[in-house]
Amino acid sequence: MNKRMLTQNAAFGMFWLAGIVAVLIMAFVVGYIFVKGFPGISLDFFTTSPRGGLSGDGGIYSTVVTTFYMIVVTLTFATPLGVGAAIYLTEYSANTENKVVRKLVTVARFGVETLAGVPSIVFGLFGYALFVSALNFGFSILSASLAGACLIIPVIIRTTEEALKSVPSGYREGSLALGANRWETTWKVVLPAAFRGISTGILLSAGRIVSETAIFFVTLGGSYRVPHSLMSGGRTMALHVYYLAMETRAFDKAMSTAAVLVGLIIVMNLTINMITSKIAAK
């Protein structure tokens, strides 16, 4: 075997090892959480709410409800804005000669890139200052989902832009040549063609809402009761894990909640994979 071959094999060997180690670490973390968490999971665990206090007694019912509310309300705010902005950026602004608009678009793009990299606690602080205090929404699902929307809008914009860009320009030309205007073309041809890509982005964002803690820590309050309206506070499952681990003795319950959380994330990612592999197959 010559030297170049040897170098190549050594390099591949290293990469292989790195890959195995990474996978093992992941498997260990998930496995550990599942092994520790599963014993505490029962039907009761899902149907009763936490009882509060140092003991950490009770289940996770109210946190599941809050998580669900948070996903729905946040996406309700963020999806139209994010998808709308992406449509404007890819379908409209690219076709203008107007210097001011072009400048604004460049700034907007830069803003989106930057915001996507800002730590979530910063959005939390912003949400606290604006929604919780200044607008007087208090610690509530409303405040938290508005702050959450700020967090995920850049994600939705970026994924939607990618999805729109992957729609062949022939579709647009075909539609425009039949007398459709830009809006009709976007609505009837481009959006349906980009639907899977856009839904992937929205699901990714939903995953973000499920897994974030810092931002909701300062906007959602942390009440363990079942929320009754947009103005109720609450805690998501992820937040509940934090409270259980830091403020109660029920570390096992934290593990069980974490196991449910990881299970949920896995299901969401499988859904995303299913959607994207269908795109690839098309």
Next chain:
Amino acid sequence: METEVTRMQAEDYSLFYGQFKALNKINIKIPANRVTAFIGPSGCGKSTFLRSFNRMNDLIPSVTTTGTVYLDGKDVGKQDVVELRRKVGMVFQRPNPFPKSIFDNVAYGPRLHGTKNKSDLAVLVEKSLRRSALWDEVKDDLQKSGMSLSGGQQQRLCIARAIAVNPEVILMDEPASALDPVATLKIEELMNELKNKYTIAIVTHNMQQAGRVSDYTAFMLTDENRSGNLIEFGATKQIFTTPSDSRTEDYISGRFG
């Protein structure tokens, strides 16, 4: 030529991409119910010129024009662009059916222009698919995706889609260049049929094709500034046998291009 009815016309028509002059003072009369072929080397502005007839160039922000293009004697620039594009349909080089059913592909234009009634649409779809010689191949399953058809079928679907809005003119930019010879032949036969009802302008790189399908031929060439000029326009027979410009003869006989 003198006896022909003019469907479309360009008068001193120039087009700029920013500072670059792509078309230089083009004058031409496209006769109604005939097939007019545009030939010339790559980059001489054939596509650009074709896209001027349905104002597709409006979509490119840097484009400016001087001179006038007419449809039935009326300045296309002053017409409602939606109505213009209904009257002047277009078929592209790459077949570009929408990722929708065959039915919805053909019904797309009519729906856009206000036909909502289901049975009207069904009649229109069948008529258009028959005209584009695709009906027999797809009539059993109109709900099948347009994307699942072969390249040649897709192109005929695109022709059906253009026909469905009852246009006067159909512009075709190298409609067969992505197709195999059999599919190409089908499209060529189809053009022969279609010219009874429609005026057809086609861009092609294939001299034999231009000779076979067209009644008139326009030869374009770039000048020293890389601007496209119309060198010669006339009956296809005459252009191919006794061109009056030596550059036309050189191009057709394959001496350059």
